[in-house]
Amino acid sequence: DAGVIQSPRHEVTEMGQEVTLRCKPISGHDYLFWYRQTMMRGLELLIYFNNNVPIDDSGMPEDRFSAKMPNASFSTLKIQPSEPRDSAVYFCASSFGRVTGELFFGEGSRLTVL
Amino acid sequence: RKEVEQDPGPFNVPEGATVAFNCTYSNSASQSFFWYRQDCRKEPKLLMSVYSSGNEDGRFTAQLNRASQYISLLIRDSKLSDSATYLCVVNEEYGNKLVFGAGTILRVKS
Numbered sequence: 001d002a003g004v005i006q007s008p009r010h011e012v013t014e015m016g017q018e019v020t021l022r023c024k025p026i027s028g029h030d031y032l033f034w035y036r037q038t039m040m041r042g043l044e045l046l047i048y049f050n051n052n053v054p055i056d057d058s059g060m061p062e063d064r065f066s067a068k069m070p071n072a073s074f075s076t077l078k079i080q081p082s083e084p085r086d087s088a089v090y091f092c093a094s095s096f097g098r099v100t101g102e103l104f105f106g107e108g109s110r111l112t113v114l
Numbered sequence: 115r116k117e118v119e120q121d122p123g124p125f126n127v128p129e130g131a132t133v134a135f136n137c138t139y140s141n142s143a144s145q146s147f148f149w150y151r152q153d154c155r156k157e158p159k160l161l162m163s164v165y166s167s168g169n170e171d172g173r174f175t176a177q178l179n180r181a182s183q184y185i186s187l188l189i190r191d192s193k194l195s196d197s198a199t200y201l202c203v204v205n206e207e208y209g210n211k212l213v214f215g216a217g218t219i220l221r222v223k224s
Contacts, residue, residue, distance in 0.1 A: 031210060042216035043158070043201070056211065091157060095210075103212060105157035 002026070004106035006092050012112045018080040021109045023092030024073055033103060034067055034077050035091040043091070049075065082113045117141060117213045120202050124219035131192045135218045137185045137202030146205035147178055149187050151198045152217065158201055161187075192222045 005024040047057040069075040093103040147164035164176040175188040202215035
């Protein structure tokens with residue numbers, strides 16, 4: 001069975017450029033989460049969706065970040081313009097039903113902003 | 115104060131040792147608790163849930179102390195393959211927000 005699929009796996013870009021990260025959740029899962037992981041701050045929840053609707057975006061750091069889920073099988077996280085402090089690993093995760101503890105994570109997108 | 119706090123370690127232990135990690139959480143209304151494992155440069159994966167009565171899964175035992183707001187993980191007979199970062203995770207009372215601790219690094223050496 002396919003797990004959560006993220007792309008790109010690695011992205012190196014220059015400050016000021018737009019970055020788009022993509023996620024395909026596990027089929028049938030109705031919750032989708034975007035997390036960011038850094039050494040300093042650990043794993044931080046940015047936003048999550050239920051049935052394609054954003055439920056809580058209080059973790060989105062600022063207006064440069066936006067996330068969409070146009071359908072049940074696809075979500076994007078966009079950073080525009082990117083800054084060096086956005087460098088991190090961005091994880092997408094999905095789950096079925098209310099969270100019972102098991103989130104299924106993708107392999108992550110490692111972003112480096114120069 | 116962080117919502118979930120863990121000793122970052124690293125804990126360096128020999129094979130066969132018993133090692134324990136603790137984690138404290140700040141939200142007394144938290145209802146669900148978990149341990150996740152994250153290997154180097156990999157994604158986190160659920161290790162086990164933590165139940166009020168305590169629970170065991172093979173060499174792993176998890177305990178919850180609601181009064182003191184801490185969670186523990188005990189690993190017996192450590193294996194080299196147990197080397198990883200162990201993340202303490204708490205589900206907030208409402209909604210579906212899993213809050214992750216920063217993790218405790220375990221290194222098991224032969």
